[in-house]
Amino acid sequence: MEWQPPAASFPSAEELAAYVGPRADLYRRRFERFSRHGAVRFEFSWNWPAFFAGAWWYLYRKMYWWALLDVGVSILFGWTVFVPVLWAAARAVTGDYLYFRQADRKIRDARPSSFAAAPPGDAAYFARLAREGGVHAWVPWVAVAGILLIVLLSGLLFGILWNAIPPLQELWPRGPGRWT
Numbered sequence: 001m002e003w004q005p006p007a008a009s010f011p012s013a014e015e016l017a018a019y020v021g022p023r024a025d026l027y028r029r030r031f032e033r034f035s036r037h038g039a040v041r042f043e044f045s046w047n048w049p050a051f052f053a054g055a056w057w058y059l060y061r062k063m064y065w066w067a068l069l070d071v072g073v074s075i076l077f078g079w080t081v082f083v084p085v086l087w088a089a090a091r092a093v094t095g096d097y098l099y100f101r102q103a104d105r106k107i108r109d110a111r112p113s114s115f116a117a118a119p120p121g122d123a124a125y126f127a128r129l130a131r132e133g134g135v136h137a138w139v140p141w142v143a144v145a146g147i148l149l150i151v152l153l154s155g156l157l158f159g160i161l162w163n164a165i166p167p168l169q170e171l172w173p174r175g176p177g178r179w180t
Contacts, residue, residue, distance in 0.1 A: 010035045011107040018126040019103050019133030031100045040104065042097050050095030051088050053143070060139040061099055062132075106132050 016031060017024040033043045050057045054074070058067035070091065077083035110128050162168050 011104055014126070015107050015129060016103065018129040019107055021130065021134035027096070027099070027103075030096045031103070034097055034100045035104075040101070042094075044093060045096040047092050047095035051092035054088065054091060056139055056143045057091075057095065060135050062134070062136060063098065063102055066098060103133060 011019070011031075013028055016028050020027045030045055033045065034040055047057075049060075053060070055067040055070040058064070058070055070087075073087055074084065077087070107129060110125065110132060112122075112125070
């Protein structure tokens, strides 16, 4: 019979707080559902930021491969009407579970090999978890700046096309008034 090392325990509240960063209490309650039966298993949850923000939420939570997949699916199927709504719902339902799986994997990888659970009071360990986890504070700012840039460029492009293609002016004739 071969010796098997004891299975590492699930992340503790302190480990999750260090890894998740802001809103750790909210995510800890959500994460407990996925491991309450002694094994990791999917359970239904809903994450509004994942539903609305999509790839931006994945980037904010440092889930780079999922952000790339989200952008890819959006590019491939974004032209349809129904698929983006289904994809957003799938993100919302699975977002917490995917984040839990990543947090669990990263926390287990960060643990010293001699510990099955968190080393007690190890400040360097918790600092490493905070570095590897946490959030990117720049993501909301880049998202807002990107949306504003798209709106400004769209307005500029529409203005150029309006003057360059005379039939467009016939679609919306200028009415009488002071500013015509």
